[in-house]
Amino acid sequence: MKALSLLGEGDARITEIAEPVRRAGELLLQVEMVGLCGTDLNSFRGRNPLITYPRVLGHEIAATVLEGNATLGAGTHVTVSPYTSCGICPSCRRGRENACRDNHTFGVQRDGALTERLAVPAAKIYPSTLRLQDLCLVEPLTVGFHACARGRVTKDDVVAVFGCGGVGLGAIAGAAFRRARTIAIDLDDAKLETARKAGATDLIHSAREDVRERLREITRGDGPDVIIEAIGLPETFRMAVEEVAFTGRVVYIGYAKEPVAYETKLFVQKELDILGSRNALPQDFLDVMAMLDAGRFPVADAVTAIVPLDEAPSILAQWSANPAAFTKIMIQI
Numbered sequence: 001m002k003a004l005s006l007l008g009e010g011d012a013r014i015t016e017i018a019e020p021v022r023r024a025g026e027l028l029l030q031v032e033m034v035g036l037c038g039t040d041l042n043s044f045r046g047r048n049p050l051i052t053y054p055r056v057l058g059h060e061i062a063a064t065v066l067e068g069n070a071t072l073g074a075g076t077h078v079t080v081s082p083y084t085s086c087g088i089c090p091s092c093r094r095g096r097e098n099a100c101r102d103n104h105t106f107g108v109q110r111d112g113a114l115t116e117r118l119a120v121p122a123a124k125i126y127p128s129t130l131r132l133q134d135l136c137l138v139e140p141l142t143v144g145f146h147a148c149a150r151g152r153v154t155k156d157d158v159v160a161v162f163g164c165g166g167v168g169l170g171a172i173a174g175a176a177f178r179r180a181r182t183i184a185i186d187l188d189d190a191k192l193e194t195a196r197k198a199g200a201t202d203l204i205h206s207a208r209e210d211v212r213e214r215l216r217e218i219t220r221g222d223g224p225d226v227i228i229e230a231i232g233l234p235e236t237f238r239m240a241v242e243e244v245a246f247t248g249r250v251v252y253i254g255y256a257k258e259p260v261a262y263e264t265k266l267f268v269q270k271e272l273d274i275l276g277s278r279n280a281l282p283q284d285f286l287d288v289m290a291m292l293d294a295g296r297f298p299v300a301d302a303v304t305a306i307v308p309l310d311e312a313p314s315i316l317a318q319w320s321a322n323p324a325a326f327t328k329i330m331i332q333i
Contacts, residue, residue: 033136044317
């Protein structure tokens with residue numbers, strides 16, 4: 001069957017791979033659509049230290065059950081949690097299998113979903129009546145929803161999100177889903193408008209406005225209760241600590257691309273909670289599907305392009321050459 005394989009840095013091709021072998025407890029899925037994310041882009045650019053080549057990409061999955069079980073019959077539309085969990089490491093023992101020490105994600109440490117058929121453990125499958133495009137957005141949105149859960153966001157909070165890319169939009173939608181006042185920060189007008197449709201109550205254009213001044217204006221000098229960093233720049237990592245309220249929570253989703261120097265007295269003076277956020281838990285998948293089912297996310301605005309599998313290598317190269325031109329790319333299988 002066909003697959004999108006990354007053979008090396010900048011070298012993505014359509015290849016032929018073997019049919020999947022369905023093991024005990026697994027279902028056989030027909031892959032319908034797969035989204036590309038920043039991890040795929042970093043892998044294509046040779047900047048993902050976790051990937052080895054060759055590798056079939058893809059972990060944002062919309063599929064149809066081909067061979068099911070008593071609960072999930074053939075023809076059911078599903079999405080998939082792309083992570084593994086060992087069940088025995090400290091994270092798994094604490095019920096936080098999203099941060100499993102030995103996690104292997106589709107398309108990174110193991111071959112992914114950008115192919116025609118896939119065998120997946122039933123426990124990792126989420127059935128839904130959502131449209132395929134919506135199902136394809138579930139996993140990337142769960143990453144932002146999980147960041148909101150880590151930040152303990154409530155309706156009484158003011159939440160600021162740095163970055164309105166795919167992950168940042170998930171955090172904005174997650175904060176809005178929890179009824180928090182939500183501030184979206186970006187330097188792209190189109191992304192800010194999509195953030196507004198996703199639930200942001202306030203927008204800050206960081207290239208035209210003073211972010212610190214606007215945050216203090218919106219919060220009457222206190223600073224946001226929660227800041228979620230979804231960009232990965234040293235300056236926004238530092239700004240999150242500087243601008244969050246006293247006893248506030250800072251949640252980092254991605255990695256900074258270089259070491260970050262902090263004024264550490266702020267950690268103590270403000271008595272901050274500094275939190276990392278990785279992947280997502282089952283409840284995050286259920287919450288995102290409930291939000292999408294309620295029509296509370298601008299799916300059409302978030303998706304830049306949908307192309308057939310044969311065009312996937314070309315659009316990856318276009319995305320790498322001009323990343324600002326794309327928010328979400330989906331590959332139709």
